[in-house]
Amino acid sequence: MKSATIQLETLTCPSCMLKIEGAVNNLEGIDKETVKVSFNSSKVKLDFDEEKLSIDDIEGAISKMGYDVIKSKVK
Numbered sequence: 713m714k715s716a717t718i719q720l721e722t723l724t725c726p727s728c729m730l731k732i733e734g735a736v737n738n739l740e741g742i743d744k745e746t747v748k749v750s751f752n753s754s755k756v757k758l759d760f761d762e763e764k765l766s767i768d769d770i771e772g773a774i775s776k777m778g779y780d781v782i783k784s785k786v787k
Contacts, residue, residue: 713743715787716767718756721780726751728779735773741765 723729729749736756737744741764748757760770771781 713759714762714767715746715759716757716770716784718758718767718771718774718784719782720754720756720774721782723751723754723779731777732756732774732779735777736770739765739770739773742770 720732723732729751733747733749733756736742736747736749736758739760741761743759743761746757746759749755750757756774758770760767767784767786771784774781
C-alpha cells in the first residue's frame, strides 16, 4: 500500500468534497477506510494498492470530474 496526498484547486463547496470522495472510493485498489477529503485545505488523503492502480489513475478520476489537481505526493 502507498499513501498519497493530492492537492486540488480550491474547492468551492462541501458537496464537491463529497463528489470527489465518492468517485475515489469507486476506484478498485483504494483503501476506502483511509479516504479523507478536506474542504478547508482542498486536499485528498488516501491509501491505495499500487499493483491495482497508479496515482495517475486517481488524478485522472478526479480531473474527469472537473477538478484540477495541482500536485500529488506519494509515500
